[in-house]
Amino acid sequence: MPLIRDGNLALDPWVHRGDDDPLADGPTIVSLDRWKRDRDTLLKRNLALGLRLKSDQAPAQVAADLGHFGVVALEFPTFKDGRPFSYAKLLRDRYQYKGEVRAFGHILRDQYLFLDRLGVNSIEVKDAKQLGEWRKAMAEFTVFYQPAADVRRLAMALRRQVANALKPSRPDFDDLTPVADVPPDPDAPPPPSPSRIAVADAKVRAFSHKYGHLSAQKLLAAMIETEFSGRIALVSSFGTEAAVLLHMVSEIDRNLPVLFLDTQKLFGETLRYRDQLVGRLGLANVQTIRPDPARIKELDSNGLLFSRRANLCCQIRKVEPLERALQGYEAWITGRKRYQGRRRAVLPVIEAAAGRVKINPLAGWSKDLLDEYFIEHGLPRHPLEAEGFLSIGCMPCTDRVAPGEDMRAGRWRGQDKDECGIHETPASQSLTSSGL
Ligand code: SF4
Numbered sequence: 001m002p003l004i005r006d007g008n009l010a011l012d013p014w015v016h017r018g019d020d021d022p023l024a025d026g027p028t029i030v031s032l033d034r035w036k037r038d039r040d041t042l043l044k045r046n047l048a049l050g051l052r053l054k055s056d057q058a059p060a061q062v063a064a065d066l067g068h069f070g071v072v073a074l075e076f077p078t079f080k081d082g083r084p085f086s087y088a089k090l091l092r093d094r095y096q097y098k099g100e101v102r103a104f105g106h107i108l109r110d111q112y113l114f115l116d117r118l119g120v121n122s123i124e125v126k127d128a129k130q131l132g133e134w135r136k137a138m139a140e141f142t143v144f145y146q147p148a149a150d151v152r153r154l155a156m157a158l159r160r161q162v163a164n165a166l167k168p169s170r171p172d173f174d175d176l177t178p179v180a181d182v183p184p185d186p187d188a189p190p191p192p193s194p195s196r197i198a199v200a201d202a203k204v205r206a207f208s209h210k211y212g213h214l215s216a217q218k219l220l221a222a223m224i225e226t227e228f229s230g231r232i233a234l235v236s237s238f239g240t241e242a243a244v245l246l247h248m249v250s251e252i253d254r255n256l257p258v259l260f261l262d263t264q265k266l267f268g269e270t271l272r273y274r275d276q277l278v279g280r281l282g283l284a285n286v287q288t289i290r291p292d293p294a295r296i297k298e299l300d301s302n303g304l305l306f307s308r309r310a311n312l313c314c315q316i317r318k319v320e321p322l323e324r325a326l327q328g329y330e331a332w333i334t335g336r337k338r339y340q341g342r343r344r345a346v347l348p349v350i351e352a353a354a355g356r357v358k359i360n361p362l363a364g365w366s367k368d369l370l371d372e373y374f375i376e377h378g379l380p381r382h383p384l385e386a387e388g389f390l391s392i393g394c395m396p397c398t399d400r401v402a403p404g405e406d407m408r409a410g411r412w413r414g415q416d417k418d419e420c421g422i423h424e425t426p427a428s429q430s431l432t433s434s435g436l
Pocket of ligand 1: 306318394397
């Protein structure tokens, strides 16, 4: 069925499953009834999960669990039923839900604008022949005066933007263009060969079936002890939630290589927290990775590149050093989670990237689960968390997060950037993912 997402025709990775359908490995949408009945089983399978709500099932019934879902699909039994509209607004405003809100069922193209403004960002179009009509509906209104749940920029903000654009340009935060115009890193490792990419892809598919039912701890043990013994590393930022994965790893193998990217722009608190956790958990192989001094001298001699070209700054301080550090490893472990939203909302547990296997054992974990783990194991918190820094990276690019804001809203605030680039893989280097 065609899908319109964020104003464009999109491929739909999600599959609706009935209450008694067998589960496959890919991103799966289940009913509220099935979620209530099989909650524990579904969580154990570590699938990318979506939730389907009928028009008499308010999101309040599942408010505490919303962090588990990458998509909430609202059913319209008839276009006259107004309840799913209300649910969309509640999801966005009251529950601060950041994942995909989808409408399906009996919807009219004339309802597109209302859905969009209430925070619905994807629509299943029943009849492909109607796509032309839906496209027209999407183009009917372009300027908005009233705020709504879609957080569109309003007419006044656009006017201010035009006025600012007419002022002489400022050097700060102007340039987020890709880094293709910069001389490549002369010490960069060669790109992975097609055969290596194919091997990584095949492993992801095989592991999806073999390990799909495992908890995060058991999955980690299988990867570290069995599948990639001596050829796998954990990459950790020692940020606000890093202690959970570090603790799990320390219980399996304290000598596992832990790669820590010191961009030389980090908070002193992060460096001290790293030392605290290393001592507390007995981690014996934490490797601090730093940028190449020659690249810094060549491209960021005054240390202010972050203020002009953040993508390039991340490239030379994070992406290139990590790529060099990962040479010799077949797999790496990350601490990303789906509840962090945006591009992470459909994060698989196992994926292939640039000829390596990437394991994301906490992909399906919610904030509540992480908090419980901290308490259960008496883990110390990052000292900046109590000061309102919910996601912590480099000092110049990390801001406090206000109550109700997305936890990563403080990263590169004010810029059209939400990832540093270490998790982006060129299309030519494949990106197969399992839906685990
Ligand atoms: S997060 Fe900021 S300071 Fe750190 S590498 Fe990226 S742009 Fe540079």
